[in-house]
Amino acid sequence: MTQAAATEHHEPVENTSTGLNSRKLMMWAFLASDVMFFGVFIATYLVYRGKSLVGPYPSEILDIPLTSVSTFVLLMSSLAMVLALHYVKAGEKNKGTLWILLVVVLGAIFMGFQFYEFREFAHEGLTPRTNIFGTTFFILTGIHGAHVTIGVIWMAFLAYGSHVGSLRSDNSLDLEIAGLYWHFVDIVWIVIFTVIYLISFSDGPPAGVGPTILH
Amino acid sequence: MTTKSLTMPQLFPRPKSSTGIWSWIGTVDHKRIGTLYGIVSFIWFIVGGIEALLIRTQLASAENDLIDPETFNQLFTMHGTTMVFLVIMPLSAAFFNWLIPLQIGARDVAFPRLNALSFWIFLFGSLIINASWITGNAPNGGWFGYAPNSGTTFNPGMGMTYWVVGLNVLGVASIAAGLNFIVTILNMRAPGMGMFKIPIFTWMTLITSVLIVLAMPVLAVAGIQLMSDRVYGTHFFNSLGGGDPVMWQHIFWLFGHPEVYILILPAMGIVSEVLPTFARKPLFGYPFVVFAGAAIAFMGWFVWSHHMFTVGLGPAANTAFSISTMLIAVPTGVKIFNWLGTLWGGNIRLNTPMLFSISFIAMFTIGGLSGVMHASPPTDAQQQDTYFVVAHFHYVLVGGALLGIFSGIYFWWPKFTGYFLNEKLGIANWALMMIGFNLQFAPMHWLGMDGMPRRIYTYADNMGWESSNLAASIGGFILALGILVFMINVFYSKMNKVMAGNDPWDGRTLEWATTSPPPVHDFDEIPQVKYRDDFWFQKYPETIAEYHHDDHDQAVPSGAQFDDGDDVQEALPVVSGSSDGHGDGHSAIHLPDMSYYPFILSLGVAGLGAGFLTNNTVIAVGAVVLVWGLIGWAMEPVNDPE
Numbered sequence: 001m002t003q004a005a006a007t008e009h010h011e012p013v014e015n016t017s018t019g020l021n022s023r024k025l026m027m028w029a030f031l032a033s034d035v036m037f038f039g040v041f042i043a044t045y046l047v048y049r050g051k052s053l054v055g056p057y058p059s060e061i062l063d064i065p066l067t068s069v070s071t072f073v074l075l076m077s078s079l080a081m082v083l084a085l086h087y088v089k090a091g092e093k094n095k096g097t098l099w100i101l102l103v104v105v106l107g108a109i110f111m112g113f114q115f116y117e118f119r120e121f122a123h124e125g126l127t128p129r130t131n132i133f134g135t136t137f138f139i140l141t142g143i144h145g146a147h148v149t150i151g152v153i154w155m156a157f158l159a160y161g162s163h164v165g166s167l168r169s170d171n172s173l174d175l176e177i178a179g180l181y182w183h184f185v186d187i188v189w190i191v192i193f194t195v196i197y198l199i200s201f202s203d204g205p206p207a208g209v210g211p212t213i214l215h
Numbered sequence: 216m217t218t219k220s221l222t223m224p225q226l227f228p229r230p231k232s233s234t235g236i237w238s239w240i241g242t243v244d245h246k247r248i249g250t251l252y253g254i255v256s257f258i259w260f261i262v263g264g265i266e267a268l269l270i271r272t273q274l275a276s277a278e279n280d281l282i283d284p285e286t287f288n289q290l291f292t293m294h295g296t297t298m299v300f301l302v303i304m305p306l307s308a309a310f311f312n313w314l315i316p317l318q319i320g321a322r323d324v325a326f327p328r329l330n331a332l333s334f335w336i337f338l339f340g341s342l343i344i345n346a347s348w349i350t351g352n353a354p355n356g357g358w359f360g361y362a363p364n365s366g367t368t369f370n371p372g373m374g375m376t377y378w379v380v381g382l383n384v385l386g387v388a389s390i391a392a393g394l395n396f397i398v399t400i401l402n403m404r405a406p407g408m409g410m411f412k413i414p415i416f417t418w419m420t421l422i423t424s425v426l427i428v429l430a431m432p433v434l435a436v437a438g439i440q441l442m443s444d445r446v447y448g449t450h451f452f453n454s455l456g457g458g459d460p461v462m463w464q465h466i467f468w469l470f471g472h473p474e475v476y477i478l479i480l481p482a483m484g485i486v487s488e489v490l491p492t493f494a495r496k497p498l499f500g501y502p503f504v505v506f507a508g509a510a511i512a513f514m515g516w517f518v519w520s521h522h523m524f525t526v527g528l529g530p531a532a533n534t535a536f537s538i539s540t541m542l543i544a545v546p547t548g549v550k551i552f553n554w555l556g557t558l559w560g561g562n563i564r565l566n567t568p569m570l571f572s573i574s575f576i577a578m579f580t581i582g583g584l585s586g587v588m589h590a591s592p593p594t595d596a597q598q599q600d601t602y603f604v605v606a607h608f609h610y611v612l613v614g615g616a617l618l619g620i621f622s623g624i625y626f627w628w629p630k631f632t633g634y635f636l637n638e639k640l641g642i643a644n645w646a647l648m649m650i651g652f653n654l655q656f657a658p659m660h661w662l663g664m665d666g667m668p669r670r671i672y673t674y675a676d677n678m679g680w681e682s683s684n685l686a687a688s689i690g691g692f693i694l695a696l697g698i699l700v701f702m703i704n705v706f707y708s709k710m711n712k713v714m715a716g717n718d719p720w721d722g723r724t725l726e727w728a729t730t731s732p733p734p735v736h737d738f739d740e741i742p743q744v745k746y747r748d749d750f751w752f753q754k755y756p757e758t759i760a761e762y763h764h765d766d767h768d769q770a771v772p773s774g775a776q777f778d779d780g781d782d783v784q785e786a787l788p789v790v791s792g793s794s795d796g797h798g799d800g801h802s803a804i805h806l807p808d809m810s811y812y813p814f815i816l817s818l819g820v821a822g823l824g825a826g827f828l829t830n831n832t833v834i835a836v837g838a839v840v841l842v843w844g845l846i847g848w849a850m851e852p853v854n855d856p857e
Contacts, residue, residue: 016402016403017401017402017403017404017408018401018402020401020402022325022326022398022402022403025397025398025401025402026325026326026394026395026397026398029394029397029398029428030394030428032428032429033390033393033394033428033429033431033432034432036429036430036432036433037432037433037435037436040432040433040436040437040466040469041436044436044440044451044462044466047459047462048457048458048459048462051457051458051459052457053456053457128443128447128448128449129447129448129449129450129456131450131456131457132450132451132456132457132458133457134449135443135449135450135451135456135457135458136451139439139440139443139449139451143439157849
């Protein structure tokens, strides 16, 4: 940025019709798209809640304390993300690198928890093929896990960039855009944690008999 | 990308030549990508048309056994899928690509490489779906793929897997293109061009893009769920495992109804450009047309269950969706009155584009009216799955979307190529299409009212349906003859060029301000915009007082010309003067360099898709190519340092 305004306002002035950076605008539009994507998966889960005909049912298998820990880890990664952007913007290279790395590590720990959970569930007899809870649970959390994995890889590249000095305060927008994505994936997990774990943890066998038709 | 110091080892040199096949594979020029979209989707249009003709040949007489029931299922499934996803949507995308940067006074879209990626993924997705013909097991579950008929229990062949994988690949292409055009239209406008000064086609493109970005993920979810049911044995739509087939209908139509407006809004945009030009009047009630388009797009999300009135959702749901469906006819009607108001008192010239646009209004109104009839659940219960519905949606999609697109082809052909399409052949094309179309689909109204069901490969000879079906089949071939005349016209006009000049129709919008065909950098000088229809008022400043007595100048900064790269975000040096059309004399105008990575990345996406149809090795190969494309893309600067 060569405009004088850029140095005055800290935020660079974009040479676009709206004044917003095009890549940042596209990330927001993409997140709107992703809202629909997760929204329909979450709606599917909620519609099918309590419709499993055979076990294991959520009440028999969900481990709320364990997932609370992994949820806490993921939430803390968002805090690390905020601090990383702060230090990269401030030009403090080492602190910036460190906090980006922490985002990577916390994201990876979350994925480790998910891997452990999936394996444990499979061990106890719940797979995507077992019942409708297994189907909706694994596909929804799996899609979310794929988002986290992409985010972790993206952040790892940015951590390397910060380390070698190619990610600096003047192009911290790269990190900011990645951060939008990261925070979004984090927020989606809050919804998933609420609807799958907190709301459904006591769901047992269905009260009715046989499959019911949607109304 | 930013000025990363990392560089990839270059496996092959970056494309530089502006001719030859590699220049097309590496192109990021919105005009070339538009041409590619146009050619590929026209080829699929012929394929889908042949499928339709086979269907009509089979139905021309009662108890016909030319085509067996299974092949018939495959034909109508692929006809619908092809026409919706491989013809109307990408033909609209061809217009988006060609026109949006020209209409808003930009040098390219916001993300040129992403634009190329969209096209290549679309191409491979369309090939995946049609590859099913080669395996002899084409999709046979209807373009809506209703569960449980689309599940492995009732449909053990690979056909529906091809269908669902192909649609998911196409969805990626559509979303990427949608995001690109949203950002382009919001961010790349010429200086002074406020949102209510952009051409109406650009507005409809923006609204369509928003719909694409929000609706295609819904289809992606349905696709992923059906795919995992089919490939991995999950239970989303399997009632034995606790799933519910009706859920498929909800999700599919939650996508499917906005999709209808994705198909029609671009054509409405085209017609809204053609009518003012040939009536030599501004569009009547521009803000109403804009807001009606936005209202249609918004309300389109609340009408999906009118496809499901006979499912048994109950009176409350049926009533709600009946009311919302009737309401959505209001903004559509507003547009029709705006078009009539545009014609009223105009100095009308009846050239081919205008003939198609006026026919659009008439045919779309007929299709719209039969649509309102479906809004009533008891009426709909009689019409569900009959030829009445087939008549309805062909009147809106052929009589609406396709006529609009043909209007656009004749209208902008001089801009795309520099020469006119022949007028006499154009009128023959129009007349044959109109006669054939009405002869084909009007009888379907009473066939449907008489109870003839859709998707059945034949009918008994004592039903009294033979003459109407024969008429419909003859109409189908006349319509095809019209398309043939169009193809002849394309070649004839190329052989006998009648040069058009920059502004053959006395146009109103910025694309007519540049040369025909436009130079690679679109505009020698980025135009300054003061008014809506700015080019018109530049030509006829004496009319400004008549239309703009209370208009104020709007301070809208110039749009950036590139997706990224801080090195090019400073104001573009503008070169005035010579326009040799090749950019040779314009070294100061930066255009994004060509790139192979969109093509490579799309190969990776196609490989992933093909992997779900074959085996895990192909998935792994696809993933490797995908990662290669991604890394190469990320590391490649938009512009090589010179």
